[in-house]
Amino acid sequence: MKEGNGTRLFINEVATRDGFQMESRFIPTEDKIALIDRLGGLGYTKIEVTSFTSAKAIPALRDGEEVMNRIARRPGVVYTALVPNVRGAQRALESRIDEFNIVMSASETHNLANLRMTREQSFAQLADVIGLAKHAGVPVNVSLSCVFGCPMEGEVPLAAVRGWIDRFAALDVQGITLCDTTGMAYPTQVGEICEAVMASHPALEWTAHFHNTRGMGLVNTVAAVEAGMRRLDMSLGGIGGCPYAPGATGNVATEDVVHMLQCMGYDTGMDLAGLVGTAVALEALLQHDLPAQVSRAGHRLTRHAPPPDFNDIVARARQRGLATKELQP
Numbered sequence: 001m002k003e004g005n006g007t008r009l010f011i012n013e014v015a016t017r018d019g020f021q022m023e024s025r026f027i028p029t030e031d032k033i034a035l036i037d038r039l040g041g042l043g044y045t046k047i048e049v050t051s052f053t054s055a056k057a058i059p060a061l062r063d064g065e066e067v068m069n070r071i072a073r074r075p076g077v078v079y080t081a082l083v084p085n086v087r088g089a090q091r092a093l094e095s096r097i098d099e100f101n102i103v104m105s106a107s108e109t110h111n112l113a114n115l116r117m118t119r120e121q122s123f124a125q126l127a128d129v130i131g132l133a134k135h136a137g138v139p140v141n142v143s144l145s146c147v148f149g150c151p152m153e154g155e156v157p158l159a160a161v162r163g164w165i166d167r168f169a170a171l172d173v174q175g176i177t178l179c180d181t182t183g184m185a186y187p188t189q190v191g192e193i194c195e196a197v198m199a200s201h202p203a204l205e206w207t208a209h210f211h212n213t214r215g216m217g218l219v220n221t222v223a224a225v226e227a228g229m230r231r232l233d234m235s236l237g238g239i240g241g242c243p244y245a246p247g248a249t250g251n252v253a254t255e256d257v258v259h260m261l262q263c264m265g266y267d268t269g270m271d272l273a274g275l276v277g278t279a280v281a282l283e284a285l286l287q288h289d290l291p292a293q294v295s296r297a298g299h300r301l302t303r304h305a306p307p308p309d310f311n312d313i314v315a316r317a318r319q320r321g322l323a324t325k326e327l328q329p
Helices: 015-022 029-039 064-070 086-094 108-115 119-136 158-169 187-200 217-226 254-263 272-286 310-327
Strands: 010-013 046-051 078-082 099-105 140-145 175-180 205-210 231-234
Touching: 010 254, 015 029, 015 046, 029 046, 029 064, 029 272, 046 064, 064 078, 064 086, 086 119, 099 108, 099 119, 108 119, 108 140, 119 140, 119 158, 140 158, 140 205, 158 175, 158 187, 175 187, 175 217, 175 231, 187 205, 187 217, 205 217, 217 231, 217 254, 231 254, 254 272
Parallel strands: 010 046, 010 231, 046 078, 078 099, 099 140, 140 175, 175 205, 205 231
Antiparallel strands: none
16 A cells, blocks of 8 residues: 555535435434534545435435535535436526535346336436536536446446447536446456546546445545545545345445555545544434444554553562563573
8 A cells, every 4th residue: 555645635514415315313403404504514525415316315414405505605615416307407596506416326126126227228318417517607527426336236347338438428517427336346447447437537526435335445445545545435434325235234434444545655635533523423313323434443543541440450460570680590
């Protein structure tokens, strides 16, 4: 692994959409707004606030308009949301969204299971959304799911991934997010795919999005960064997941990834202490343990007091040392 040498990375928070939509308990609107406002001061480049899908499809985010309209907009932070169709796009525009995040899968089976459409049907629908965004002057990011594997199909051919990227690029989208939707990625694969697609469309804004299902989220993040990725999605506390990946845990935890990257010498622009404090507050809000580690263990240089009987231990160690010295010939 390489040292970061001050390389600037840009961090995107997805807990308030990708994470909250997986929670069984509805998070009160006021709490969502307060959390997003707190996150806005921690150094993020982008925050995915909510989703403009139907309330029936994702009841956990049925307050999307109210949340988007009431948050405090921080200068320099892009406030984005998932936009599934033209109706959702219209709602998003009325809520003064900064960016559309549109989603489809590189896997036909996953796209059908998740979106109830073939990939061609999804692309046609999203092309209309992109057209509306261009007319309104709002940038579009495409989150391409299952780039690194599908839990129902297995490997997803790189040619298929590149084909969909080419088609979206031809519609003049601003960015593409490569999503490890179900935590199937591994480091060498990540490096190869990231390098290949970035070389084919260097003008696009590229983002990597990893889940930690098999414990490889952190090392996959490093592989992506070393391949040239400079934008990263992550979720505070590690919340989130995918309903079509049995046994899946959540996204890579923001505080864990930021801690690792800062230790390696990368400039994330993030307030790590603020992240940890906000993660603790998030755990209380969600009323269950979070899978993140750094918010539990602290920074690697966190100091702890010795055991209560440490002075006695030292005294006995010195006595043993003296006795040993006396026995030397």
